[in-house]
Amino acid sequence: MAALFCQTAAHAMTHAASASRHAIIIGGGPAGLMAAEVLSQAGVRVDLYDAMPSVGRKFLLAGVGGMNITHSEAYPAFLSRYAERAPQIAPLLREFGADALRQWIHDLGIETFVGTSGRVFPTDMKAAPLLRAWLKRLREQGVTIHTRQRWLGWNADGSLRLQGPDGETRLHSDALLLALGGGSWARLGSDGAWVPLLAARGVALAPLQPSNCGFDVQAWSELLVSKFAGAPLKNIAMGLNDDLPRLGECVLTASGIEGSLVYALSAPIREAINRDGAATVHLDLLPGKAQGQVEAALARPRGSRSMSKHLHSQVGIDGVKAALLRELAPKEAFDDPARLAAAIKALPLRLVKTRPLDEAISSAGGVPFEAMDPSLMLTALPGVFCAGEMLDWEAPTGGYLLTACFASGRAAGLGLLGWLNQGLQSGVEATTL
């Protein structure tokens, strides 16, 4: 990397003469494109490379089910979604948080609205019009996008290796910004193949792990799978340890559970599995009723009716909820209204494994903030900046992922701009490094 640095420093000085600065960005997701925006706005010549035939594929996929681009909740609550990484994310959001992001979208000619949950969406819920308008603006600002160009790391002389349809090319640049995404949904481009490339250059990385992911149980019964795999568990609550159970819904899958309620708890569940080999969550199948109410209803005489009918008529439990209760509650509980009520209000579900990273909505792990300076430049690789989901932070769904990707893309772009300007002004210092 020292070689690259000397080369980039030399370039910086060459460009000082021509006052033309150049940056290479690898990765055309929201983070890389945002970096391209701030750099091109500042007059830097930007070449952006992406391995895929087009940029922003995951961003477009995020728009398929309704593009939740940010959240309208108050800043302290918003920031708390980044949990232990909140202190590192805070400066990024202070510069470009939810309000700034919404304004930026409006400036692209796309209106937004706040849903009942406080989530913010483009008015048409789609990502494609936004991406189209954005790419048009970037091209007008002089950003050159090169697709089908896979970054393979560095040559021994510090130049960059890019593999395209016509073979491998080597590139030199004043500075490099990596926005390569995490490790999920590899078919959209973010395959995590950058991990060994940075590790080989002395960057200490946190392993990529699934975040906002589903979980496996040891094994569901064949009956449950055959009748209820794919069935939604609506209006339930889920809790881990002594935390207040969270309301929401999830889906029973052939091997476990997934869905928004599970994603919201995925970080602590994953950590508990990493630590203890398994995590037990408790499901409340009737969050609207107190345990005493449920018990009183179940204690009513059931006469000749079956237990299924009794559960259905007295407390409204049937279908997948009834099947899950049968699967997880002890047999004897069905003869004891108090025990059955307790099971309905806190049904223990043991989760043993995360679903594979590729299936997850996002990744945890990646480049730790400790490996970068405040401008998001790698301390091990001066002149190399990182942004987006490849950084070691995670957040639940709700627009927090995209917001931090945009914010870090902007911060890294501005960091790189500062680096270029510093190179222009202090060439002597640069050569001595």
Ligand SMILES: Cc1cc2nc3c(=O)[nH]c(=O)nc-3n(C[C@H](O)[C@H](O)[C@H](O)COP(=O)(O)OP(=O)(O)OC[C@H]3O[C@@H](n4cnc5c(N)ncnc54)[C@H](O)[C@@H]3O)c2cc1C
């Ligand atoms: C199904 C789904 C729905 C989602 N919905 C939402 C949502 O509603 N709201 C939200 O906030 N977030 C959502 N997300 C998450 C969000 O889309 C991502 O967090 C975000 O796209 C990450 O942005 P990024 O720029 O860091 O990386 P990415 O968008 O992953 O972009 C990385 C780019 O780098 C390129 N690349 C990688 N390696 C190389 C290489 N070696 N050489 C060249 N190019 C390379 C890739 O091709 C890709 O274009 C969703 C994710 C998924 C999977």
